[in-house]
Amino acid sequence: MQKEYHIRPALETDGPILCAAEQRIAAIPGRLVSHPDELRVAAFAERIRLLDEIGCYLVAEKDGVIVGHAVLEPVGSRKALAHVFTLASMVVHPGSQGQGVGTALMQELMRWAQQRPHVERIELRVREQNTVARQLYEKFGFVLEGRFDKRVKLADGSYLVDLMMAWLASGTASASTQAST
Template sequence: MDFTIRNATEQDAENIIIHMKKVLTENPDYLGTTLDEFTPTVEEEREWIRKHSEQGLMLVAESNHVIIGMLQFRLSQSKRFCHKGSLGITVQEAYTNHGVGSALLKTLIVWAKKEERIEKITLEVFSNNERAIGLYSKLGFVEEGRMKKNAKLGPDHYVDDIIMSLFL
């Protein structure tokens, strides 16, 4: 499968919204936001892209001019936490198990190692998302903690939120 990884631009806003709606439809039980809650305007999405570009990194994976994956990393602005940042990553179901997620994460890691202030990359992942946990573990992320029953997916249906980190 051919795809490219590149920095997101404000011109990607509309296509990122389309991508996120697709991911939220395909995997509603893996993300903290539900499809009905995801309602950004194109201008709001542009602002979100701008903030990530100024305070971190935002990448898209693209195949045949279609966004198929995305990673956003944001550095903490607080003095005591400015050595770390947190990431979010999404890949459309048709493109999983083809190296898209690995390529996005490896691009982030290479970039972060060049940034002197970054010592730690963190993320949160639902405990039911075994595929993502496997990917993060393969790339050296370790579990640092767990928030029990942190997300309620339905009546009497909860999942833990696992905090994972990679020390650079």
């Protein structure tokens, strides 16, 4: 049973909560690429401020408590890539996993993207072993496009595989479709 969540744009004042949640998750090997000591509150506030105009930074709240956040941002400033966005972060906060937070955030991110004709492609990277996240992305139309072996190196010297997934807006032909026409 999916709970009701209030999804809203992130505020700069949310930075400390978002940073603390990511630091806790980053302490679990392989969950995030960042290490806990690499995450700074000021960077969260700056990213929220920047994306207010050019992207989408959302938080999910349950009973006034932030339980997750997600970031959709342009891949860069080049005109040839202006139609491409990246799901840079999708974080369900500790204690809130398996309760529909990710689904609620994805629904709102996709609604945001679909209301903007210039967003034609969304890319993301996800660890191969993160089957829950992969299934969520597939549910929203993301397809596997690539595999990056030995991309994420853990502190113990072992490696994780990153998978590249992408979503294309309806009406946007894939490269394989264009090549066959």
